[in-house]
Amino acid sequence: MDAQHITTKERLAIPRQEMPAQLPEVRIHNFNEVHLGYTPELAQREALRCIQCKNPTCVKGCPVNIKIDQFIKLIAEGNFLGAAKKIKEDNVLPAVCGRVCPQEDQCEKMCILTKKHESVAIGNLERFAADYERETGNVELPFVKPSTGKKVAVIGSGPAGLSCANDLVQLGHAVTVFEALHELGGVLVYGIPEFRLPKEIVKGEIDGLKKLGVLFVTNAVAGRSITVDELLQEEHFDAVFIGVGAGLPWFMGIPGENLLGVYSANEFLTRVNLMKSYQFPENDTPVFNCQGKNVAVFGGGNTAMDAVRTAKRLGAEHAYIVYRRSEAEMPARLEELHHAQKEGIEFMLLMNPVEFIGNDQQWLTGVKCIRMELGEPDDSGRRRPVPIKDSEFTLPIDMAIISIGNGSNPLIKQTTPDIDVSKRDTIVVDMKTMATSKENVYAGGDIVTGGATVILAMGAGRTAAAAIHEKLMNTKTN
């Protein structure tokens, strides 16, 4: 079968190609990536499944409108580098997005094949093209337009900031990215584990931006090391994009949350991912010793899955997800949920913690939970969990990881009072331009939406970049 002479019937007869992966019993003992990637043969076969719709609905399902039909056609034809280039017209971080996007809720959900078959594995193909380009050393630098003489500051080097910086630098603006931590990448390095997104890949994408001329400043905390006003007035940036991500983790407000062994998912994942405490004491930062212990993660999102699978890899005897709704309501990507199930994660569904219990040394020993049942749908459209009377029980645990979301970092609000914020302290923007209430200041990503996805943050970064470009080019310099 080749891409030129294949009938739709033949295309539909090809089953969805699974991506080879490390076996669950092997991968729970290491931090290496779970998926091993498509071979060129597997990728081509998968690409042939795409029936090349005249009106490709998948593209509409993608927050950055990658020309999905076109790049898949290129893969089917064996033009892998061409496919990578095509993706990069719309997405700066394809190797990242191919791995972490919730495709089943976006492009793959819209795939016409889902009506009768499984959707085309768009995410896997995106990842394949990006990896092929990188691994064969064929990454081509995009064309950078002549200098406009304008300077833009980007605060935060996560997905929103990186995509904004990429577009602006290509349009000829001088871009400086300020990062609070000592490493670049934001949530891609401190939050998402190595086994889901190898840090080398993030580094590769950032190196690409450096080659385009983007300047990066680490150890610079917006609102403390430098304020938005200082960037505009003292450092003479023409515009500022704020992509600082989510901030302070939420706790549940139940008794015993300050016991030893109770962590926020942010802290646990930062210790392990950013500080590499899974290699303690070679690295100085320690983390709770999970070896042979019972660990419970509270929450049902991607971060909860990351945390529980990390605990398992650190040697936890029992690694639980405690979630107050049922599996159907879990916000985690389907793939992460399946991986977790295969890795022996134990799901305690329809249960809600009411109190953490500790010993006289203040170490956590258990959590008192109550069983729940699903009632009427709530504001989110999901059925509201309701406690079942007298159903309390105690689950013995040594460590608890709370993964119920984040609030907003207060530093920008405290130091830049003329930027409007919502009741939840997220920054208020015009969604068409991502412009804030302050002139020449834009924002996007989790600081605007609250905890969301990498690709949505990237979409916001790109929208802002386009608006910043237009504003700067239409403003006469005195």
Added chain:
Amino acid sequence: MYKIVSAQFLAENIKKIEIEAPRIAKKRKAGQFVMIRVGQRGERIPLTIAGSDPEKGTITLIVQGMGKSTKELNLKEAGDTINDIVGPLGAPSHIENFGTAVSIGGGVGTAIAYPTAVALKEAGNYVITINGARSKDLVILEEEMSAVSDEAYITTDDGSYGFHGFVTQKLQQLIDAGKKIDYVLAIGPIPMMKAVAEVTRPYNIQTVVSLNPIMVDGTGMCGGCRVTVNNEIKFACVDGPEFDAHLVDFKNLTDRNKLYLHEEKQSAEAYAHQCNLQKQF
């Protein structure tokens, strides 16, 4: 990489280190801290800024060698570098003319109390400083403290210098002598801060302590530094590090700081072993 401009020991195991960090030097205010990472594989540790020279572009840290990271830092000399330094973090000390302000420093806490004592003096307060140490050899910043104080006291646990006893005994003595005290700042080991809070509580004297919980990022992301203040969760890195001493749950802070005792010991032992090997070669 950040360059160390000067480094000298003030007392056994307590070193004064001046580091090039122009942005921080320009911005920092009394009471704020930095997170530093000594080496490539280092942990991020919070250290309160003891002083700065905005023109020279340097900040001063006064560091007691406790665990691996601080011991490693204290081996650094002028010309050496450290990997990372970020700040200034935390809310600055609340400074106003309270009237009579007492600044209490215990051990290396004196170094942290010093910049706030300077700011209190500049704001027009009558400043009394009480600096405690275990013994005479461990007294630091005596001249500096005395220069900003209207009354300066040194206390030593063993009586080898100054007042024989704890800082709290000296404070109680001042109160008993009828001194009208409007504000107390206490920085030092947790038991000392707790004891100061108990001395001032019956008199309703406004008392502030600077807390030192374990931190990872120091910018309000991880929640590891949460402390209980007035029965509410607060994050020392963004809400603090200074809090009302009468509302702080010191027991919870003490407990939480024990979280990594085992690992800290393991790390320190591995480091001591490595240093011994280096000495032998």
